[in-house]
Amino acid sequence: MSKDPRLYILAFLLSFVAAGQLFLGFFQRWDSFFASVLTAVILEFILAGWLKKKWAFPLSALITGIGISLLLSSYAIWPYILTAVLAVTIKQFVRLRGAHIFNPNNVAMVIMLIALPAYAVSTPKQWTNGIEVMSLIMILGLFAAYKAKRLDSVLAFIGGFSFFASIRVGVFGEPALYAFGPMMGASFQLFSFFMITDPKTTPPTRKARILFAFLIAFTDAWLRVNQITNSQFYASFLVTLLLGVPYRLLAKKTGEPGIPV
Numbered sequence: 001m002s003k004d005p006r007l008y009i010l011a012f013l014l015s016f017v018a019a020g021q022l023f024l025g026f027f028q029r030w031d032s033f034f035a036s037v038l039t040a041v042i043l044e045f046i047l048a049g050w051l052k053k054k055w056a057f058p059l060s061a062l063i064t065g066i067g068i069s070l071l072l073s074s075y076a077i078w079p080y081i082l083t084a085v086l087a088v089t090i091k092q093f094v095r096l097r098g099a100h101i102f103n104p105n106n107v108a109m110v111i112m113l114i115a116l117p118a119y120a121v122s123t124p125k126q127w128t129n130g131i132e133v134m135s136l137i138m139i140l141g142l143f144a145a146y147k148a149k150r151l152d153s154v155l156a157f158i159g160g161f162s163f164f165a166s167i168r169v170g171v172f173g174e175p176a177l178y179a180f181g182p183m184m185g186a187s188f189q190l191f192s193f194f195m196i197t198d199p200k201t202t203p204p205t206r207k208a209r210i211l212f213a214f215l216i217a218f219t220d221a222w223l224r225v226n227q228i229t230n231s232q233f234y235a236s237f238l239v240t241l242l243l244g245v246p247y248r249l250l251a252k253k254t255g256e257p258g259i260p261v
Contacts, residue, residue: 005148005199006059012144012193013066015137016186020070032080033069039084040065047092061088067105070190072112072120079120083108096248102240103201105194110237113230122187122230134186141193150197156210157192158183160217172225191232201240203247215239 017033044061048054068083087104094101112120145151165179182188196202196213203209216235223231 004059005144006063008144008147009194009197010059010063010066012137012140013063013070015140016070016190017066019134019137020186032072032074032077033066035077036068036072036080036084037062037065039081040068040088043085043088044092047088051092064088064091064104067190067194068108071105071109071122071187073122074120076119079112079116082116083112083120086111096245099200099248101201101245101248103195103198103236106233106236106240109230109233113233122233134184134189137186138189138193141189145193145197148197148199150199150202150209152206153196153202153209153213154192156213157196157217160214161188161220164217164221168221168225188232191236195232195236201244203244204251208247212239212244215243 021030040061041058044058044064045055048056048058064087065084068080068087072080072083074080087108090102090107091100091104094107109120109122113122142151142154145154161183162180165183168174168179169176196216203212216232216239219235219238220231223234228234
């Protein structure tokens with residue numbers, strides 16, 4: 001396989017799709033999968049070609065479309081299309097010195113969950129069966145994160161989530177199953193191995209990535225304590241907006257190497 005780490009992420013997501021449809025009974029249908037994927041790929045091909053004069057197959061858009069088909073749950077097809085349009089459009093036009101700021105899937109999901117909650121939801125409970133299959137996918141996710149050089153982010157987030165789940169149990173009296181249960185679900189794995197490992201929207205240094213992931217876990221825990229659903233999406237968005245963007249601006253001024261471009 002090519003050294004391009006996106007191919008490992010693509011393999012991870014395709015494994016998710018196959019496992020969900022064949023073994024885990026995911027809510028999403030094949031038409032929603034193709035709607036989000038085709039919309040993302042075609043739109044990014046057109047926009048990237050128009051803006052950058054570079055006509056090439058948009059592998060990143062393929063990954064974005066598959067991610068949307070897994071993250072979003074809707075009885076209609078148009079929310080998948082709209083989410084894909086939002087993800088690709090924001091990626092191409094909301095940029096900081098040549099690089100997109102937000103993870104496309106994350107920012108698109110946040111907009112949909114806030115603006116259209118009646119049509120777009122994310123339901124982690126549907127993903128919590130099939131331990132054997134999910135164990136295999138977890139191994140593939142760890143390998144994909146390693147190849148993308150973002151394994152530190154994954155481990156920091158999982159460790160942070162576990163730490164704050166323990167606090168929620170000990171301090172706030174939450175049942176242990178309620179606090180730790182999400183870690184057994186496929187949505188948690190998808191978020192951990194796919195969303196917070198984006199090389200373009202995560203810090204370039206190991207220390208910064210670990211802090212970034214730990215702060216997402218902290219923000220997620222705070223939102224859960226306050227009974228806010230879809231906390232992982234909001235946590236990632238808030239940390240990127242309030243800390244990730246200033247970090248990139250400061251690092252650019254100080255000439256720190258490896259800032260995403």
